[in-house]
Amino acid sequence: MAKTKTRDRMNNEINAGSMADIAFLLLIFFLVTTTIAEDKGILVRLPPWSDEEPDITKLKERNVYSVLVNANNQLLVREEPMRISQLRENAKEFISNPRRLENMSESPKNAIISLKNDRGTNYQTYLAVYNELKGAYDELWDELAQKRYGEPYSDDMPFAQRKAIKGEIPMVLSEAEPTNFGEEN
Amino acid sequence: MAKFSKKRGKSSPKVSTASLPDIIFMLLFFFMMVTVLRDSDLKLSVNTPEATQLTKLDEKSLVNYIYVGRPTAQYQDIYGTSPRIQLGDKISTVDDIPLFLEQHKVKLPEAKRGRITSSLRVDGDVTMGIVQDVKTKLRKSNQLRINYSAGKRAGELN
Numbered sequence: 001m002a003k004t005k006t007r008d009r010m011n012n013e014i015n016a017g018s019m020a021d022i023a024f025l026l027l028i029f030f031l032v033t034t035t036i037a038e039d040k041g042i043l044v045r046l047p048p049w050s051d052e053e054p055d056i057t058k059l060k061e062r063n064v065y066s067v068l069v070n071a072n073n074q075l076l077v078r079e080e081p082m083r084i085s086q087l088r089e090n091a092k093e094f095i096s097n098p099r100r101l102e103n104m105s106e107s108p109k110n111a112i113i114s115l116k117n118d119r120g121t122n123y124q125t126y127l128a129v130y131n132e133l134k135g136a137y138d139e140l141w142d143e144l145a146q147k148r149y150g151e152p153y154s155d156d157m158p159f160a161q162r163k164a165i166k167g168e169i170p171m172v173l174s175e176a177e178p179t180n181f182g183e184e185n
Numbered sequence: 186m187a188k189f190s191k192k193r194g195k196s197s198p199k200v201s202t203a204s205l206p207d208i209i210f211m212l213l214f215f216f217m218m219v220t221v222l223r224d225s226d227l228k229l230s231v232n233t234p235e236a237t238q239l240t241k242l243d244e245k246s247l248v249n250y251i252y253v254g255r256p257t258a259q260y261q262d263i264y265g266t267s268p269r270i271q272l273g274d275k276i277s278t279v280d281d282i283p284l285f286l287e288q289h290k291v292k293l294p295e296a297k298r299g300r301i302t303s304s305l306r307v308d309g310d311v312t313m314g315i316v317q318d319v320k321t322k323l324r325k326s327n328q329l330r331i332n333y334s335a336g337k338r339a340g341e342l343n
């Protein structure tokens with residue numbers, strides 16, 4: 001009991017002067033270990049697995065935009081060679097078909113993009129092609145949103161508006177099982 | 186003028202540093218929140234390609250990462266030079282993917298499981314064969330939300 005007495009007499013205050021130093025030390029540790037690396041990428045929804053291949057031969061030929069990428073990373077779009085840089089404009093024209101041409105999609109709702117690659121295709125090329133096709137749709141959505149609501153298409157838009165736009169121009173991209181001509185290992 | 190200088194001379198202009206620890210703590214907590222301690226060290230060299238139509242992945246806890254690439258120089262004598270898959274910090278095969286997905290899934294509350302995304306971090310120089318195998322396996326495991334990880338492309342496409 002006598003002990004408590006001595007304690008009471010003592011000045012029971014912790015010196016907080018070094019607190020800042022400790023906090024600084026921790027701060028510097030976290031500063032160094034932090035990587036504010038945002039993960040960005042192309043978000044894709046894969047189709048559920050089924051044992052049967054989707055049959056695109058039943059569709060009208062004018063509605064199918066076939067894109068083939070071979071093992072040499074060359075592009076064949078609707079039976080014609082093309083460069084990746086032309087793909088976006090071409091796909092946009094095909095989907096929207098502004099001049100109502102006979103050999104392009106009846107309406108954006110009917111358009112189907114069929115993408116097929118080889119097991120030997122470079123991933124970089126594949127992603128570039130995918131990026132262009134997605135870009136074509138993104139630009140079309142943008143244009144429609146601009147026309148209807150006066151603002152570019154974004155995720156901040158009301159859900160109903162986004163749904164309306166996606167209903168008007170649905171993105172249908174079907175990927176076939178790749179061919180196997182040029183896989184290296 | 187005289188009045189001013191007199192007053193100044195008397196008072197000692199000291200800035201109180203008492204709130205400094207609080208400020209530092211605030212910064213500290215901010216960095217603690219955003220920090221992700223590197224969970225897996227890469228045994229593969231993964232250099233993701235660049236693209237323009239990117240989406241940001243928001244919730245990190247809902248993302249699992251699948252790396253595909255060639256082993257780095259120090260692992261080449263163990264794993265060879267052909268493209269491999271890395272799950273977590275182990276070099277694996279496609280057959281390990283379902284278990285890996287399941288292990289990630291059980292840690293999450295039931296309501297969030299539908300929003301799990303698999304981020305494919307694939308080296309640009311890998312051929313599609315191995316990527317296709319991974320995709321097929323993901324489809325069979327019913328993990329359909331995937332993200333092809335890519336950097337932002339600034340310039341024009343060549």
